[in-house]
Amino acid sequence: MKSDPRAKLPDAPLTDNERLKDQSDYLHGSIAQDLKDGLTGGFNGDNFQLIRFHGMYEQDDRDIRAERAEQKLEPLKNVMLRCRLSGGIISPKQWLGIDEFAAEHTLYGSIRLTTRQTFQFHGVLKNNIKPMHQWLHQLGLDSIATAGDVNRNVLCTSNPIESSLHREAYEWAKAISEHLLPKTTAYADIWLDGEKVFSTELTAPQTKEIADKAEPILGKTYLPRKFKTTVVIPPLNDVDLHANDLNFVAIGENGKLVGFNVLVGGGLSMEHGNRKTFPNTAYDFGFVGLSDVLKCAEAVVTTQRDWGDRTNRKAAKTRYTLQRVGVDVFKNEVEQRMGVPFQASRPYAFTERGDRIGWVEGEDKKWHLTLFIENGRLLDYPNKPLKTGVREIAKIHTGDFRLTANQNLIVAGVSARDKAKIEKIAREHGLIDDKVTEQRKNSMACVAFPTCPLAMAESERFLPEFIDQIDAMMAKNGLQNDNIILRITGCPNGCGRAMLAEIGMVGKAIGRYNLYVGGNRAGTRIPRLFKENITADEILTQIDAWIAAWASEREAAESFGDFAVRSGIVKPVVNAAVDFWDESKIPA
Structure with a gap:
């Protein structure tokens, strides 16, 4: 008799997030009532977490937090909203609408384009939250499932060259997104006064039997953790597929899409010093034809739903499930659930990662x-x-x-x-x-201060002047037409995808970062920790020496990340689950 991988889960109580999802009345909670509470600019109790399933995070302006505390005021609470925009496509009319809202109804007036291939509003005060959702709805947009323990905004290679192949791949990105969306009416009930959003009307169910029919893919308590999906068109890896749980790599024949190679279990978040957490590249499961794409997506998601660890959120992502039960066991379960075996993967190669400016x-x-x-x-x-x-x-x-x-x-x-x-x-x-x-075009940062509550160090505001100094180093060494993929994140959660950079900086404290090196241009190798908790000046001194060595010792067209590995700056991360934290491979 086949053993149940769930039996390998720790004998421990479920996390409180599981309780709040179970008791949320299918993501309704008491959000509607909370909106009327004028005593606070934020959300109370479980609603602080539940609004994430509606695409929002509560934040405050950390630059003025201390000043407001001195004035006996609560922090300037507001929300960040992330739109659902499968494949990142938006019409000019919709753009004009979001531009107007940002100008008139947000604290900062900006539109933020994100690594999730969508836009974010930052600084929306409580009285503007419901109007914001109604505004988006009138534009044909929403923020359903762009945060929380669900499948989030589905990415798709932007590829402006192969127009017909992109069009097909984009339609699949949309179809996957729609197929995996929560079916609860909570979004419409709370923000749109019950106006119909989905093709099927559902009422909030009260029994497990009805719940399984109402949320047949996600279930009553949704997924153990966030879940990210991409559709990728080689030779461009512009979506960084290895940062995501589920990836469909488009395989074309004679300019026509014939199916996808499926890769599962990528992800970049970790925790400083926690050796049970690690970034990881995705595992190749094989090829599926077009008729099996949605069945495959559903099978991967439901397997993770049933087998993921709900007792420890730090171990709840898909990559940790694969590590715990075994890649082959997980893959076999997916095949059983979708009703067909994976075929052998079709050949493909990535030659580019950045955008063609x-x-x-x-x-x-x-x-x-x-x-x-x-x-x-x-x-x-x-x-x-x-x-x-x-x-x-x-x-x-x-x-x-x-x-x-x-x-x-x-x-x-x-x-x-x-x-x-x-x-x-x-x-x-x-x-x-x-x-x-070229260096600036290939550098990236997450938002961090002042709005992200998780930020430990500066990122977005720090990057421009930092790159000025890197540019000077590149020019000094005759490399002004070359680049290093360089990324900075304010914390180890992975939003800026530093764990797929040739040089990655991860915030540790104000003005201090962990320095990683040794990723590659294709985005298929995790960089290794070089030095921990060092200042920006120390990092610049180190990078200056590296660039000089790279310029004088590189092999023909050798990228910096490959040079860092070949020259022994670091040893490559081969299997992150095993050797990411291996101190014997970290420079003394």
Whole structure:
């Protein structure tokens, strides 16, 4: 008789998150009543967690937290909302709508493009939260399942070149997203006064039997932890597939999509000093044809739903389930649930990871302009009114916008006759800057201070001046046309994807970071810890020496990450579950 992998779970009580999901009345909680509480700008009790299932996180402005405390005021509580935007595509009309809301109803006025290939509003006060959801709904948008223990916004390679293949892959990203969405009416009931959102109307069920029918994929208590999915079109790995739980790598034949290779169990979050946590690359399960894609997605999610650890949230992600039960055991269960075996994986290769900044022409003869947006922050800066520039483009653009997983923006589907007009607007507003270096284009940071409550160190605000100094080092060594994939995150949760960088910095305390090195250009290797808890100045001194050595000792076209491994700066991470924390491979 086959053993049940659930028997290997710790004999321990469930986490409190499991209780609150179970008692939430299918994500309703008492959020509607809480909205009427004018005594606090935040949410009470379980609702602090439950609003995440509706796409929001409660935050406050940490820059003024101490000042408000001295004034006997509570922190300036507000929410960050992340939109659901499968594949990152949005129309110019929708863009104009979100631009207007950001300008008139948020504390900061900005639109933030994120590594989840969507946009975020930051600084929405409590009285504007319900109007925000209604505003999005009128635009045909929502924030369902962009946070919380569910499958989140599904990413898709932005690929502006192979237009027909991208169109097919994008439709699959949308279909996977819709298939895995929660079916509860909580979102509509709370934010839209019950207006129908889904194709099937459901009422909040009261029994397990009804619940299983109402939430047949996610179940009454949803997933053990957050779950992330991508659709990837080689040779571009612009979505960093190894940062995600479930990945569909598009396989084309004669320009036509025929199916996907499926990779499971990637993820980057960890905890400082906790050796039971680790980043991990995804495991190749094999190939599925198009008729089995949704069955495969559902089978992976339900297996993780049933087998994931609900007693310890730090061990609840898919990669830890795979480690606990075994990759082959998990894969066999997925095959049984979807009713077909995986075929042998089809060959593919990744040759690029970043976005192709500037104009490219697609096979459909349309033009696509990728705009570099540093840190994804669209705001009007002195002499650089970026947000206004995109708004002006949206007023005349007849194609669509594509948000990339590298925090950039593509003005897609531009006809030849409109190309010069759009470029003129972009240049006038600083959206095209010929002085932006290759290094800056390949550097990235998460939000961190002042809004992220988890931030331990600066990231977004720190990156620009830090890259100024890296640029000077590159130029000094004749490498101004080359780059190192460099990423900074304010904490070890992984939002900035530093654990897939050639050089990654992970915040430890104000002004101090853990320094990692040795990832690769393709995004298929985890970097290794080089030094812990060091200052930015110490990091710059170290990188300066590394760049000089790389310039003088590199082999032909050798990337920095490969050089770091070959030259012995660090030993490569081969199997993160085993050797990520191996002190014998960390430099003395």
